[in-house]
Amino acid sequence: MSLRILLLEDDRLFNETLEDFLEEEGFDVDTALDPYTALDLTYENRYDIYLFDINLPYESGFDLLEKLRQSGDTTPTIFLTSREDKASMVEGFGIGADDYMTKPIDIEELLLRIKAILRRQLRSDDVLLGDYRLDTYAKRLYLGDREVSDVTQKAVELLMLLLEHHGNVVSVETIRERLWSVDKMPGEGVVRVYITQLKKHFPERIVNVRGVGYKWIDA
Numbered sequence: 001m002s003l004r005i006l007l008l009e010d011d012r013l014f015n016e017t018l019e020d021f022l023e024e025e026g027f028d029v030d031t032a033l034d035p036y037t038a039l040d041l042t043y044e045n046r047y048d049i050y051l052f053d054i055n056l057p058y059e060s061g062f063d064l065l066e067k068l069r070q071s072g073d074t075t076p077t078i079f080l081t082s083r084e085d086k087a088s089m090v091e092g093f094g095i096g097a098d099d100y101m102t103k104p105i106d107i108e109e110l111l112l113r114i115k116a117i118l119r120r121q122l123r124s125d126d127v128l129l130g131d132y133r134l135d136t137y138a139k140r141l142y143l144g145d146r147e148v149s150d151v152t153q154k155a156v157e158l159l160m161l162l163l164e165h166h167g168n169v170v171s172v173e174t175i176r177e178r179l180w181s182v183d184k185m186p187g188e189g190v191v192r193v194y195i196t197q198l199k200k201h202f203p204e205r206i207v208n209v210r211g212v213g214y215k216w217i218d219a
Helices: 012-024 035-044 061-070 086-095 107-125 153-164 172-179 188-199
Strands: 004-008 028-032 049-053 077-081 099-102 126-129 132-135 140-143 206-209 213-216
Touching: 004 012, 004 035, 012 028, 012 107, 028 035, 035 061, 049 061, 049 107, 061 077, 061 086, 077 086, 077 107, 086 099, 099 107, 132 153, 140 153, 153 172, 153 188, 153 213, 172 188, 172 213, 188 206
Parallel strands: 004 028, 004 049, 049 077, 077 099
Antiparallel strands: 126 132, 132 140, 206 213
């Protein structure tokens, strides 16, 4: 599974150098030379990490990250900048950056910092299920680096509930109570719809215990 990076850097040569290096390390990299292009890319794709310059045309990397954080985007972000003053560093972390590196950038050190951040993200928000990756924060399921489009968010919530019970049976009643509010409680047929979505991808791991509920079987 390739992890995806959005690189925003207006120095074209440095942009291309970083892109080549990161792709050689196995990352999928999308690049932008200005914050407006980068913002459009964040609407079109989901990234595992952002690498943002600060001094940019039109608006700063600080401005862009502030917009993203205000919209609920929590993607880990490293600022790469020529600014060396402490005030800029304080501002960057205050906006919501996860790391801050001053130029000239040691690309080997950058790689280590990227990997450290991604390890923390994987440990806190992601669950690996064979070839699948379950993002428990965003409630999305991925096969490789592509989101599984036929599994809805409610089905992902159901999957998370089954995993939470570690192989024990989860009753239909418990599923309905945990996943829906009292005034929107669905019938058992609705639960089966979401189970069917999941069983398309995990046919051997989701088991129907007749008359009781469902459980997840570890491989």
